[in-house]
Amino acid sequence: MPSGNDIEVVNLTKRYDNILAVDNINFEVKKGEIFGFLGPNGAGKTTTTKMLTGQTRPTSGTLTVAGKNMVREPIEAKESIGVVPENSNVYDEMSAWDNLIFAAQLYRVPKVEREKKAKELLELFGLYERRKDRAGVFSQGMKRRLTIAAGLIYKPMLLFLDEPTSGLDVQSSRMIRNLIKDLNRTGVTIFLTTHYIEEADQLCQRIAMINKGKIVALDSPEKLKASVEKHQIIEVSFDQTRNLEQKLSTLKGLEKVVQFGDKFRLHVRSTSEEVPLLSDFASKNNLKIISINTLNPSLEDALVEMTGLSPEIMANEKEQGKKVANVG
Amino acid sequence: MRKNKARRWQTLAKSWADTTIKAFYIALKDARVYYFKAPNFTYGLLIPVSLYLAFSMAGNISSKLIVAGLTSLVMLFGTTSIEAVAVVLEKQTGTLDRLLAAPVSLFTIVLGKALAGFFFGLILAGVVLFPLAAISGLVILNPLLAVVAIAFTSMAFSALGIVASSYAKWVPEAQMISNFLRFPMVFLSGTFVALETYPFQLQVVARFLPLTYSVEALRSSIANSTVTFTYAVDIGVLALFTLMFLALSTVILKKRIA
Numbered sequence: 001m002p003s004g005n006d007i008e009v010v011n012l013t014k015r016y017d018n019i020l021a022v023d024n025i026n027f028e029v030k031k032g033e034i035f036g037f038l039g040p041n042g043a044g045k046t047t048t049t050k051m052l053t054g055q056t057r058p059t060s061g062t063l064t065v066a067g068k069n070m071v072r073e074p075i076e077a078k079e080s081i082g083v084v085p086e087n088s089n090v091y092d093e094m095s096a097w098d099n100l101i102f103a104a105q106l107y108r109v110p111k112v113e114r115e116k117k118a119k120e121l122l123e124l125f126g127l128y129e130r131r132k133d134r135a136g137v138f139s140q141g142m143k144r145r146l147t148i149a150a151g152l153i154y155k156p157m158l159l160f161l162d163e164p165t166s167g168l169d170v171q172s173s174r175m176i177r178n179l180i181k182d183l184n185r186t187g188v189t190i191f192l193t194t195h196y197i198e199e200a201d202q203l204c205q206r207i208a209m210i211n212k213g214k215i216v217a218l219d220s221p222e223k224l225k226a227s228v229e230k231h232q233i234i235e236v237s238f239d240q241t242r243n244l245e246q247k248l249s250t251l252k253g254l255e256k257v258v259q260f261g262d263k264f265r266l267h268v269r270s271t272s273e274e275v276p277l278l279s280d281f282a283s284k285n286n287l288k289i290i291s292i293n294t295l296n297p298s299l300e301d302a303l304v305e306m307t308g309l310s311p312e313i314m315a316n317e318k319e320q321g322k323k324v325a326n327v328g
Numbered sequence: 329m330r331k332n333k334a335r336r337w338q339t340l341a342k343s344w345a346d347t348t349i350k351a352f353y354i355a356l357k358d359a360r361v362y363y364f365k366a367p368n369f370t371y372g373l374l375i376p377v378s379l380y381l382a383f384s385m386a387g388n389i390s391s392k393l394i395v396a397g398l399t400s401l402v403m404l405f406g407t408t409s410i411e412a413v414a415v416v417l418e419k420q421t422g423t424l425d426r427l428l429a430a431p432v433s434l435f436t437i438v439l440g441k442a443l444a445g446f447f448f449g450l451i452l453a454g455v456v457l458f459p460l461a462a463i464s465g466l467v468i469l470n471p472l473l474a475v476v477a478i479a480f481t482s483m484a485f486s487a488l489g490i491v492a493s494s495y496a497k498w499v500p501e502a503q504m505i506s507n508f509l510r511f512p513m514v515f516l517s518g519t520f521v522a523l524e525t526y527p528f529q530l531q532v533v534a535r536f537l538p539l540t541y542s543v544e545a546l547r548s549s550i551a552n553s554t555v556t557f558t559y560a561v562d563i564g565v566l567a568l569f570t571l572m573f574l575a576l577s578t579v580i581l582k583k584r585i586a
Contacts, residue, residue: 089422
């Protein structure tokens with residue numbers, strides 16, 4: 001692609017009857033980049049990804065994927081991409097082997113090559129011993145691994161991964177993250193949709209945050225964090241937590257207080273001025289400080305700050321992701 | 329100029345070869361996932377046999393009418409029953425997204441699904457036509473013409489099933505649409521009786537139904553050793569129905585996934 005971008009999205013809009021799912025968004029994904037696409041449920045993530053992968057047509061706007069116009073040349077564009085959807089959509093009635101072979105056949109991968117690649121991928125994902133078993137008898141984690149393997153059967157130049165680690169145990173998740181890094185090192189561009197903000201922070205060179213169909217933040221994780229570093233954070237825990245959030249919010253110099261489990265994160269203008277005030281607060285309320293730390297803003301803090309989304313929504317998103325992960 | 333034309337033809341031929349090969353892979357997958365299971369065969373045979381028994385209560389039916397009628401009916405019920413759910417199930421399980429994200433056109437997906445039903449219809453018809461003819465002592469004057477008629481019928485009915493499946497959002501809806509299309513056909517297409525015995529208005533209605541042409545072509549191949557004008561028209565109309573149903577399915581599916 002002459003522009004050096006693998007994805008170019010210009011004024012992209014998708015409307016379902018009266019619902020505006022994606023509202024005039026613009027962004028590009030550079031060749032060889034790991035690009036994170038974040039957003040709460042219903043924000044327009046899946047609709048955008050479906051348009052990018054040619055599964056649904058945009059209402060308006062231009063969509064260039066792998067140098068091809070996805071609306072006018074969908075077959076040519078899809079020949080360069082691999083897609084791992086959020087739901088493990090392998091054929092339950094077919095064996096793991098047959099699922100991979102069928103995926104390769106749709107890309108016209110020659111017989112010898114597809115059999116070699118299927119064997120390699122099944123071994124990599126620890127499924128080779130079970131290759132003759134129907135996918136229907138696989139656990140959720142095994143199906144997830146098979147779905148990812150199917151997305152890699154044809155070596156794509158651009159890989160779309162929608163929640164790749166959801167439904168996987170810790171070990172498998174780590175393996176997938178390493179695989180993403182390895183693929184990227186070989187030049188594969190990655191478009192990663194994820195609930196895990198930490199995952200995006202670890203893997204992505206740039207991220208975009210979508211909310212209510214609009215891109216509300218777009219930059220590298222470190223630049224996003226730096227943009228909110230004017231706020232400092234103190235994380236404190238006391239020997240009890242009841243009604244403390246409200247009481248803490250009356251402290252001087254405090255911009256925001258958020259409770260995380262038995263801890264409170266205080267967004268303050270100056271940590272040096274706030275720590276003595278916290279000590280006084282503890283004495284006045286007969287509280288014992290268990291721990292106190294100063295924190296740099298996380299990517300999550302930055303996104304909360306920039307998007308205006310409540311921390312609870314962000315936390316819910318994370319929890320949903322974790323619940324799914326624990327099932328595997 | 330000539331070179332450009334040749335290149336255009338080459339591109340077109342390559343594109344058609346690509347479509348056909350990928351459609352064939354989809355058909356093989358569908359055959360494995362949906363079709364070749366014992367209950368599907370029994371269902372494809374059960375309803376047509378029951379319908380035949382219901383018709384036969386009315387009086388004597390010639391063996392030519394029985395063989396042609398039953399063969400057409402098993403193809404109609406066999407292919408449309410499974411075809412009607414083949415797309416819906418892919419929508420429900422999310423596997424349709426796998427096909428849509430792959431480098432295949434909507435038409436290729438529709439064609440692949442129709443091909444799976446086509447092969448299934450061929451097998452069902454083979455199971456019925458030749459044994460039934462042997463049992464009833466009926467001589468099929470031109471078996472090759474009968475096979476051609478079966479092939480065109482099977483493809484037309486298979487494509488009809490996809491129309492229902494592309495439109496429906498869930499399996500019961502697909503079955504309802506499918507029944508709405510095929511049951512009136514059974515009674516209006518002269519399946520076990522000569523069409524000429526119908527009132528004129530019904531004869532006109534019958535001319536809009538693919539089952540009419542299927543039954544007529546099969547009867548023609550049983551009674552004639554050469555291609556008659558009627559037979560040629562029947563095959564042509566079945567081919568037109570196939571193209572129309574495939575195009576309609578593609579348009580409906582495109583709207584459904586938009």
